[in-house]
Amino acid sequence: MKIPVSITVNGKVYAHEVEARELLVYHLRDRLRLTGTHIGCDTSTCGACTVHIDNKAVKSCTVLAVQADGCDVTTIEGLSGDASHPLQVGFKEEHGLQCGFCTPGMIMTASDLLMRNPDPSEHEIREALEGNICRCTGYHNIVRAIQYAAKEFSTEVVGC
Amino acid sequence: MSYIGQSVKRTEDRRFTTGKGKYTDDIKLPGMTYAHIVRSEYAHARINSIDTSAALAAEGVVAVFTGDDVAHIRGVPCGWQVNFKDGTTMKEPAHPLLCAVGTTVKHVGDGVAMIIAESRAAARDAADLLVIDYEVFPAVVNGAEAIKDGAPLVHDEAPNNMAFDWAIGCSPEEINAAMDSAAHITTLDFVNQRMAPNAMEPRSALGNYDDAMDSYTLWTTSQNPHLTRLLLCAFVLGLPEHKVRVVAPDVGGGFGSKIFHYTEEALVIWASKAIGRPVKWTSTRTEAFLTDAHGRDHVTKAEMGFDTEGNVVGLRINTVANLGAYLSTFAPAVPTYLHGTLLQGLYTTPKIRIDLVGAFTHTTAVDAYRGAGRPEATYLLERLMDKAAIEMGKDPAQLRLQNFIPPFDGVTQPGYQTQVALQYDSGNYHAVLERGLEMVGYEAFRKEQAEARANGRYLGIGFSTYIEACGIAPSAVVGALGARAGLYESAQVRVQPTGKVSVYTGSHSHGQGHETTFAQVVADKLGIAMADVEIVHGDSDAVAFGMGTYGSRSLAVGGSAIIKSIEKVLEKGAKIAAHKLEANVDDLEYADGKWTVKGTDKSVGFGDVSLTAYVPHNYPAGLEPGLDFSSFYDPTNFTYPFGCHIAVVEVDVETGKVKLNRFIAVDDVGNVINPMIVDGQIHGGLAQGIGQALLEGVQYDETGNLTNASYMDYCMPRADDLPMFETDRTTTPCPHNPLGVKGAGEAGCIGSTPAVVNAVMDALTPFGVLDLEMPMTPQSVWRAIQSKTEGCSA
Numbered sequence: 001m002k003i004p005v006s007i008t009v010n011g012k013v014y015a016h017e018v019e020a021r022e023l024l025v026y027h028l029r030d031r032l033r034l035t036g037t038h039i040g041c042d043t044s045t046c047g048a049c050t051v052h053i054d055n056k057a058v059k060s061c062t063v064l065a066v067q068a069d070g071c072d073v074t075t076i077e078g079l080s081g082d083a084s085h086p087l088q089v090g091f092k093e094e095h096g097l098q099c100g101f102c103t104p105g106m107i108m109t110a111s112d113l114l115m116r117n118p119d120p121s122e123h124e125i126r127e128a129l130e131g132n133i134c135r136c137t138g139y140h141n142i143v144r145a146i147q148y149a150a151k152e153f154s155t156e157v158v159g160c
Numbered sequence: 161m162s163y164i165g166q167s168v169k170r171t172e173d174r175r176f177t178t179g180k181g182k183y184t185d186d187i188k189l190p191g192m193t194y195a196h197i198v199r200s201e202y203a204h205a206r207i208n209s210i211d212t213s214a215a216l217a218a219e220g221v222v223a224v225f226t227g228d229d230v231a232h233i234r235g236v237p238c239g240w241q242v243n244f245k246d247g248t249t250m251k252e253p254a255h256p257l258l259c260a261v262g263t264t265v266k267h268v269g270d271g272v273a274m275i276i277a278e279s280r281a282a283a284r285d286a287a288d289l290l291v292i293d294y295e296v297f298p299a300v301v302n303g304a305e306a307i308k309d310g311a312p313l314v315h316d317e318a319p320n321n322m323a324f325d326w327a328i329g330c331s332p333e334e335i336n337a338a339m340d341s342a343a344h345i346t347t348l349d350f351v352n353q354r355m356a357p358n359a360m361e362p363r364s365a366l367g368n369y370d371d372a373m374d375s376y377t378l379w380t381t382s383q384n385p386h387l388t389r390l391l392l393c394a395f396v397l398g399l400p401e402h403k404v405r406v407v408a409p410d411v412g413g414g415f416g417s418k419i420f421h422y423t424e425e426a427l428v429i430w431a432s433k434a435i436g437r438p439v440k441w442t443s444t445r446t447e448a449f450l451t452d453a454h455g456r457d458h459v460t461k462a463e464m465g466f467d468t469e470g471n472v473v474g475l476r477i478n479t480v481a482n483l484g485a486y487l488s489t490f491a492p493a494v495p496t497y498l499h500g501t502l503l504q505g506l507y508t509t510p511k512i513r514i515d516l517v518g519a520f521t522h523t524t525a526v527d528a529y530r531g532a533g534r535p536e537a538t539y540l541l542e543r544l545m546d547k548a549a550i551e552m553g554k555d556p557a558q559l560r561l562q563n564f565i566p567p568f569d570g571v572t573q574p575g576y577q578t579q580v581a582l583q584y585d586s587g588n589y590h591a592v593l594e595r596g597l598e599m600v601g602y603e604a605f606r607k608e609q610a611e612a613r614a615n616g617r618y619l620g621i622g623f624s625t626y627i628e629a630c631g632i633a634p635s636a637v638v639g640a641l642g643a644r645a646g647l648y649e650s651a652q653v654r655v656q657p658t659g660k661v662s663v664y665t666g667s668h669s670h671g672q673g674h675e676t677t678f679a680q681v682v683a684d685k686l687g688i689a690m691a692d693v694e695i696v697h698g699d700s701d702a703v704a705f706g707m708g709t710y711g712s713r714s715l716a717v718g719g720s721a722i723i724k725s726i727e728k729v730l731e732k733g734a735k736i737a738a739h740k741l742e743a744n745v746d747d748l749e750y751a752d753g754k755w756t757v758k759g760t761d762k763s764v765g766f767g768d769v770s771l772t773a774y775v776p777h778n779y780p781a782g783l784e785p786g787l788d789f790s791s792f793y794d795p796t797n798f799t800y801p802f803g804c805h806i807a808v809v810e811v812d813v814e815t816g817k818v819k820l821n822r823f824i825a826v827d828d829v830g831n832v833i834n835p836m837i838v839d840g841q842i843h844g845g846l847a848q849g850i851g852q853a854l855l856e857g858v859q860y861d862e863t864g865n866l867t868n869a870s871y872m873d874y875c876m877p878r879a880d881d882l883p884m885f886e887t888d889r890t891t892t893p894c895p896h897n898p899l900g901v902k903g904a905g906e907a908g909c910i911g912s913t914p915a916v917v918n919a920v921m922d923a924l925t926p927f928g929v930l931d932l933e934m935p936m937t938p939q940s941v942w943r944a945i946q947s948k949t950e951g952c953s954a
């Protein structure tokens with residue numbers, strides 16, 4: 001049985017019929033073809049699939065598409081198409097990415113952190129990244145990228 | 161204008177930070193189907209029957225294939241041959257694409273059937289409808305157990321589960337005499353545990369057969385698409401190579417695991433033709449644990465002999481390397497020619513011998529994982545050094561300095577000939593250790609440590625000084641050692657009529673930043689802007705040939721091939737320029753993107769010459785139009801990066817928790833093109849090496865179940881497990897390649913593991929704990945302390 005859902009993704013309303021078991025991450029990737037959101041595990045432990053639902057970072061592999069019905073979802077594609085968001089700039093300036101696979105999830109998690117805590121300490125950044133795995137960078141430059149963005153945006157609220 | 165040596169920000173970042181990267185699983189073709197591989201739940205069992213009828217009848221299922229359907233196809237081959245000591249050929253049992261009825265599965269995760277459906281979910285659902293009758297047998301998972309008499313056999317054709325036995329170094333008599341002469345022998349019995357590579361992007365393969373053109377395209381998560389094409393065409397499916405295109409688009413990390421040719425790549429290509437539609441398979445994380453080739457897994461007894469002064473007089477090693485159930489693409493090379501040949505380390509050890517057995521077990525195949533053999537060699541040497549220092553009452557840094565090979569530049573002084581076949585290119589080993597000692601503040605640390613101990617806090621410092629063999633590899637040398645492929649690299653430099661430059665490299669970037677680093681080199685050598693250079697890689701239709709990226713080879717080998725092509729461009733360009741300037745070629749010099757007649761202001765620019773090459777109206781007689789050159793570069797030697805890693809830890813003796821307070825890495829990777837990218841490579845390697853020391857390790861139970869095949873159970877390093885790293889470099893250029901580069905991809909992973917273990921051992925010295933297996937989890941550290949503490953029991 002298919003269930004109708006209407007989800008606002010990156011400011012655009014998408015209405016579809018979905019299977020009850022369809023995960024939001026597959027809905028985004030396969031149906032809406034927003035492939036910037038990645039899948040790195042089967043156990044909701046890697047954070048590659050992190051998006052924002054109603055302005056909170058959520059692992060989209062733990063959410064059913066039907067649960068997102070009526071919600072406002074932001075994916076990496078919705079952050080800024082031209083890489084101008086301070087986190088996108090920070091990740092480039094501080095070499096916070098290598099293969100780029102974890103990067104969308106890292107950036108969405110970091111943006112959630114900076115919305116809650118615009119001036120996090122190194123320790124707070126590392127704790128906030130607890131749910132995101134990167135195999136390439138050793139996190140050193142990811143921490144610096146987030147520090148860079150925090151500095152850029154120290155007076156404004158970093159959001160999307 | 162100079163880009164070389166600058167931390168130029170990466171051009172590739174934009175697409176990744178905006179979610180526009182294109183990884184294999186991101187591709188969706190019209191009419192595409194989804195494959196699910198049904199895998200054995202048993203490590204060792206005979207398949208008595210498979211009933212596919214219910215699965216075939218399920219909604220959305222397009223096809224179900226079993227081993228019988230692909231029995232006519234040869235399995236995936238091994239690319240490196242290591243013979244037994246007596247000269248007989250290694251045992252090389254077939255690795256079928258799927259296990260057929262009547263045959264045995266050989267590890268949990270072995271492929272049994274492929275279900276193809278309209279959706280991912282339908283394919284998975286149908287898997288539950290497959291009825292497979294297995295007859296289960298006892299399994300063996302440990303390499304050292306596998307070679308004992310009576311152990312369950314993995315392959316009937318490999319008695320005692322031996323794939324090969326092998327030795328390198330001096331004769332048994334010589335090593336025994338050297339060890340007999342020693343005043344002190346330090347011994348270590350240890351396991352270098354099995355690691356799962358865990359690139360964050362799971363493997364994926366999409367096959368498409370084009371009936372109209374009778375051609376095939378495979379998109380795959382590969383570090384070397386051309387090699388995959390070669391193996392696929394020549395060895396597995398027997399396809400005409402010119403009709404097969406292999407694309408490795410954006411690839412989300414490899415660390416070795418995506419070098420190898422895997423069964424799923426052949427299956428999707430074959431199935432696409434069979435059903436007439438595109439077929440995509442994407443691994444789950446658990447499948448990745450079960451099927452991506454693992455790394456390490458050595459059981460070793462190591463002995464290092466010293467004279468009364470503390471000089472090393474001999475090194476005697478016995479190792480069993482667990483190769484898993486099948487020989488993966490480069491598996492035989494890893495414990496032998498990438499491990500045994502590195503046992504000289506940085507030391508002047510006069511006599512060395514290793515005897516090694518490669519063993520089959522009922523486990524996932526083991527092959528190259530970041531560092532591949534060299535971390536195992538470094539672990540062994542550097543653990544021995546620190547343990548020996550404690551046993552002999554010497555300072556671990558001094559003991560190393562005393563035994564180091566003296567500096568040599570490889571130009572005015574010859575390379576250093578080791579006892580185990582290699583000739584080091586250039587090195588200054590004292591410099592990296594001395595710099596490390598300075599950075600850590602060694603004397604001050606020892607004082608702090610003593611004070612802390614007096615207050616019941618246990619700090620420790622651990623050293624590791626390593627060397628690796630990179631820039632893989634001189635084809636003739638590796639050919640003589642058993643490689644079944646050449647290991648050169650190719651590069652085409654195509655100057656477009658407007659002076660823009662496209663470079664087609666056989667190297668492949670899956671995080672290393674070639675699109676930036678290579679462009680820096682090209683732009684500098686041609687004196688043009690980086691924005692005018694494009695680096696193309698990863699598509700066999702675009703790039704003529706390539707051997708790919710692994711073994712820290714891209715810049716040393718692939719970069720050198722680019723330099724060769726640039727030289728050809730400049731040589732021909734000079735002829736055109738001379739014609740335009742009405743001068744002699746010998747009177748011209750090239751700088752800043754133009755040819756100038758020496759001593760005059762007469763010049764012509766690169767763009768002008770490029771246009772003339774393609775619009776050759778007024779042109780040198782006899783010269784071909786165009787400005788487009790290809791080159792192959794085959795190195796004359798390996799490159800030998802080296803370095804010193806120092807870990808500072810605090811052990812909480814109440815909980816056994818190890819806190820890594822500082823990590824210092826001084827690496828010498830030769831000349832550096834982009835320091836930012838090199839640092840990034842080092843950081844990532846450090847995290848993986850530290851992960852092995854403290855957190856990670858693949859675990860099998862005795863029935864052959866991989867018990868930690870998910871991120872809930874396998875402990876990956878996370879941000880709060882690691883400190884900010886303190887890195888520095890010395891620079892000893894490689895004397896035998898044009899850029900003087902040595903490679904930086906694996907260094908961090910090679911040096912770091914023993915530094916951390918040594919630091920923990922140093923912290924635990926007051927308890928008399930001299931040895932501990934990795935990963936050093938709080939539980940194992942706590943138990944070790946308890947076992948040595950009077951009145952308590954673990």
Ligand code: FES
Binds near residue numbers: 043059
């Ligand atoms: S894919 Fe969602 S946490 Fe890993």
Ligand code: FES
Binds near residue numbers: 134137
């Ligand atoms: S950049 Fe590759 S996993 Fe983080």
